[in-house]
Amino acid sequence: MEKEAILELRNIRKVFDKNVALDSVSFSLYPGEIHGLLGGNGAGKTTLMNVLYGLYRRDDGEINFHGQKLNIQGPRDAITHGIGMVHQHFLQIGNYTVLENIVLGTDVSHPVTMKLSAEAQKIVDLGNRFRLPVDPNAVVDTLPVGTRQKVEILKALYRGVEVLILDEPTTNLTPQEVDDLFESLRVIVNEGLSIVFITHKLREVLHVCDRITVLREGRNITSLTRAEASEEIFVRAMVGDQMEIEGSVYFSHGSMANTAADESAIPALEMHDVGLKTKEGISRLAGLNFQIRQGELFGVAGVAGNGQRELAECVTGVVIPTEGKILMKGQDVTGVSVCELLKDWISYIPEDRLHDGFLPKANVAQNLILGYHRQKPYCEGSIIKWDTVYDKVRGYIGEYKIKTNGPEDPGGNLSGGNIQRVMIARAFSMNSHLMVAHNPTRGLDIPSMDFVYNKMLERKETGASTLLISEDLDELLLICDRIAVLYRGQIVGILDRKDFDKYAIGRLMSGIQAEETADLRAAS
Amino acid sequence: MDSLVTFLRLTLLSMVPFVLAAQGTMLGGRTGVFNVAQEGIMLVGASLGFIGSYLAGGSTLVGIAAAVLVGGIFGLALAYFTTTLKMNQFVIGLSLLFIGTGLSTLIPKLVIGVTLSQPLIPTLQDLPIPLLSQIPFLGTVLFSHNILVYFAIVLSIGLWYFLFRTQLGLELRSVGENPNAADSLGINTSKHRYVTAILGGMLIGLAGAYLPMVYTGTFTEGMVKGRGWLTIALTFFAGWSPLPVLYGSLFFAGIEVASYRFQAGGIAIPYQYLLMVPYLATILVMMFTFRKTRVPGFLGNNYDREKRSL
Numbered sequence: 001m002e003k004e005a006i007l008e009l010r011n012i013r014k015v016f017d018k019n020v021a022l023d024s025v026s027f028s029l030y031p032g033e034i035h036g037l038l039g040g041n042g043a044g045k046t047t048l049m050n051v052l053y054g055l056y057r058r059d060d061g062e063i064n065f066h067g068q069k070l071n072i073q074g075p076r077d078a079i080t081h082g083i084g085m086v087h088q089h090f091l092q093i094g095n096y097t098v099l100e101n102i103v104l105g106t107d108v109s110h111p112v113t114m115k116l117s118a119e120a121q122k123i124v125d126l127g128n129r130f131r132l133p134v135d136p137n138a139v140v141d142t143l144p145v146g147t148r149q150k151v152e153i154l155k156a157l158y159r160g161v162e163v164l165i166l167d168e169p170t171t172n173l174t175p176q177e178v179d180d181l182f183e184s185l186r187v188i189v190n191e192g193l194s195i196v197f198i199t200h201k202l203r204e205v206l207h208v209c210d211r212i213t214v215l216r217e218g219r220n221i222t223s224l225t226r227a228e229a230s231e232e233i234f235v236r237a238m239v240g241d242q243m244e245i246e247g248s249v250y251f252s253h254g255s256m257a258n259t260a261a262d263e264s265a266i267p268a269l270e271m272h273d274v275g276l277k278t279k280e281g282i283s284r285l286a287g288l289n290f291q292i293r294q295g296e297l298f299g300v301a302g303v304a305g306n307g308q309r310e311l312a313e314c315v316t317g318v319v320i321p322t323e324g325k326i327l328m329k330g331q332d333v334t335g336v337s338v339c340e341l342l343k344d345w346i347s348y349i350p351e352d353r354l355h356d357g358f359l360p361k362a363n364v365a366q367n368l369i370l371g372y373h374r375q376k377p378y379c380e381g382s383i384i385k386w387d388t389v390y391d392k393v394r395g396y397i398g399e400y401k402i403k404t405n406g407p408e409d410p411g412g413n414l415s416g417g418n419i420q421r422v423m424i425a426r427a428f429s430m431n432s433h434l435m436v437a438h439n440p441t442r443g444l445d446i447p448s449m450d451f452v453y454n455k456m457l458e459r460k461e462t463g464a465s466t467l468l469i470s471e472d473l474d475e476l477l478l479i480c481d482r483i484a485v486l487y488r489g490q491i492v493g494i495l496d497r498k499d500f501d502k503y504a505i506g507r508l509m510s511g512i513q514a515e516e517t518a519d520l521r522a523a524s
Numbered sequence: 525m526d527s528l529v530t531f532l533r534l535t536l537l538s539m540v541p542f543v544l545a546a547q548g549t550m551l552g553g554r555t556g557v558f559n560v561a562q563e564g565i566m567l568v569g570a571s572l573g574f575i576g577s578y579l580a581g582g583s584t585l586v587g588i589a590a591a592v593l594v595g596g597i598f599g600l601a602l603a604y605f606t607t608t609l610k611m612n613q614f615v616i617g618l619s620l621l622f623i624g625t626g627l628s629t630l631i632p633k634l635v636i637g638v639t640l641s642q643p644l645i646p647t648l649q650d651l652p653i654p655l656l657s658q659i660p661f662l663g664t665v666l667f668s669h670n671i672l673v674y675f676a677i678v679l680s681i682g683l684w685y686f687l688f689r690t691q692l693g694l695e696l697r698s699v700g701e702n703p704n705a706a707d708s709l710g711i712n713t714s715k716h717r718y719v720t721a722i723l724g725g726m727l728i729g730l731a732g733a734y735l736p737m738v739y740t741g742t743f744t745e746g747m748v749k750g751r752g753w754l755t756i757a758l759t760f761f762a763g764w765s766p767l768p769v770l771y772g773s774l775f776f777a778g779i780e781v782a783s784y785r786f787q788a789g790g791i792a793i794p795y796q797y798l799l800m801v802p803y804l805a806t807i808l809v810m811m812f813t814f815r816k817t818r819v820p821g822f823l824g825n826n827y828d829r830e831k832r833s834l
Contacts, residue, residue, distance in 0.1 A: 075709065100694055
């Protein structure tokens with residue numbers, strides 16, 4: 001090897017309480033490379049980089065930078081040595097300007113008057129150089145996610161980092177924004193910097209990275225250059241032996257057949273001009289018109305915060321729309337409470353599992369029947385039959401692979417991924433005409449995601465419908481029959497499976513050319 | 525005309541405890557430390573301010589120093605329990621409130637004992653500003669006050685400049701908005717929280733000392749009379765910003781002065797109703813302004829770097 005690694009992590013170990021997050025993990029980075037750190041959820045990718053960045057204290061192992069041992073106590077040390085990190089959840093002060101966010105924590109030229117024109121100019125220059133244009137005086141809260149990410153990268157570049165760590169940088173970006181990002185990353189490494197690119201998306205890694213390290217369950221699995229390895233090797237490394245790759249939906253490249261939904265039957269869900277306004281009169285949803293057929297898997301794409309949550313809550317009866325009508329199988333259910341809807345009609349996997357779906361102090365069994373606890377077979381009259389409940393629940397724990405000490409264990413003891421499994425088990429365990437699933441696979445590892453996809457596809461066989469609202473466009477493209485795109489509370493386009501095009505959807509998601517696309521459709 | 529001059533003059537005079545205590549509260553809140561012990565810290569500040577001055581033979585300076593010191597200790601305690609030990613801010617704040625209230629009556633009994641006539645300290649002298657105080661109307665209203673009135677105004681403007689026009693202010697506010705972000709940029713969040721909580725406590729202690737040193741010349745039990753509580757409301761509706769805190773304090777002081785004047789004026793309303801006026805005003809003001817104001821994003825929370833969020 002002609003190149004010397006500039007950064008080496010050796011045998012890093014990190015334990016949270018009793019949970020071993022990293023078990024003797026090693027990692028090396030060469031100058032001028034984009035190094036993919038690949039793995040499913042809970043593999044330890046982010047933890048490893050947080051250790052490097054000084055946010056987590058390591059329990060064992062060493063860090064070598066330019067051949068010298070580093071003792072990083074906190075982010076300040078990491079920054080001083082030229083290591084910068086862009087976190088998945090941006091660490092920004094929402095009500096500060098771009099400029100203020102970027103200079104925060106650095107020495108400015110005029111600390112007691114804060115005349116920052118020199119700093120602003122530097123940011124504009126950096127932006128031009130690395131193709132990351134931003135307006136320094138814009139307030140961060142008002143910016144779209146793609147721009148906020150540019151701010152976050154500029155924050156690191158402004159500090160003159162040599163090593164840039166990006167944690168799941170493509171989450172919530174449209175495909176166009178992802179391409180722009182990759183282009184910028186190329187410019188950055190061409191200037192001699194090195195990049196660590198954390199992701200769980202294999203296709204991205206193969207697209208942009210020079211070298212790839214795979215982690216699984218807190219251990220190193222393999223480190224290879226892109227040229228050395230095929231996709232299959234990485235797939236196997238990511239998921240281990242526990243999963244049948246050939247039969248999986250996740251790795252099927254979306255080539256599954258589009259089983260035609262029954263178009264003659266009464267639609268499972270009809271939305272007629274549904275709109276939602278807040279008390280202050282701000283419109284959250286407007287003029288929603290669509291139908292979900294029986295046996296259809298209907299996807300909703302969009303950048304987070306464009307009305308997805310409101311849509312899910314309107315359909316499930318959590319909030320009552322201020323305009324329009326909602327019909328299920330021809331019956332008007334506008335204004336019918338969640339409690340009633342859960343009985344016959346719907347099942348719901350809410351987006352914010354901790355806030356809307358889970359009781360940490362209640363035990364696993366109670367959480368698994370929550371919402372259905374008034375119904376048979378769990379309940380007779382108004383008495384809950386705990387024997388039946390525990391019987392059933394033991395079955396769910398096995399089937400849905402929920403890692404717990406037992407049904408009596410408090411829900412709060414479960415990890416994030418396992419809480420999500422509880423959400424999924426609960427929604428799939430009862431029959432429903434329509435399932436509303438909002439980001440159902442968030443926090444799940446690949447085998448579990450695959451399991452969920454299979455379950456959703458099984459629903460189609462029985463004629464049950466699913467409304468899948470997801471921020472993961474790949475997921476929607478993989479399994480949906482149709483995809484609607486939500487932008488600022490309106491549906492700006494609905495595509496059939498045969499018309500699925502990542503970039504067309506991306507354009508709709510970012511609101512550009514919404515009118516043009518509509519024109520095109522009208523013309524064709 | 526005369527009564528208007530007197531009213532405005534008294535309003536400025538009565539504004540001081542509100543300004544000092546609310547700026548102290550605001551300062552801590554800007555790094556996320558939400559102090560709810562104002563009533564207790566003001567009482568203990570009043571008590572020790574009085575005793576300090578009394579024991580030093582009427583020295584105002586010693587009194588002020590004692591009040592500021594004890595306020596700082598309460599601020600330090602709040603910072604330690606919440607920032608270092610990560611205990612709930614409201615529980616600790618309420619505990620400090622009761623400790624302060626208790627100490628405020630205990631210490632005078634231990635140090636001075638029970639006396640037949642109320643011991644007195646000299647009250648603060650007015651310091652008319654040369655020339656400016658000669659201006660008709662304004663001279664009397666604005667420029668012939670005791671030193672703490674001037675201090676309260678200068679402090680408010682100084683805090684505004686510091687928080688919103690300096691690098692350190694920018695860093696300090698970032699801790700109260702998003703400590704994760706501040707920490708990831710190498711800003712010492714704990715240090716900022718300690719410093720503001722202590723300085724905030726000092727200002728609140730000083731606010732308490734103002735009462736015996738300007739109004740009564742002596743300490744009486746419970747003499748803060750809810751001003752500490754009003755401070756919390758005031759800070760909220762001032763949006764945790766120094767200049768609106770100053771205006772809000774003027775408003776509350778105005779109501780306080782007006783309600784006393786009504787009492788003295790012998791108007792046939794039971795005085796209990798008049799005493800309620802400041803609190804009713806609070807509710808009314810909150811109804812109209814509170815929805816529009818914002819609070820620091822991390823107010824009342826404790827930051828733990830290694831805490832994993834699900």
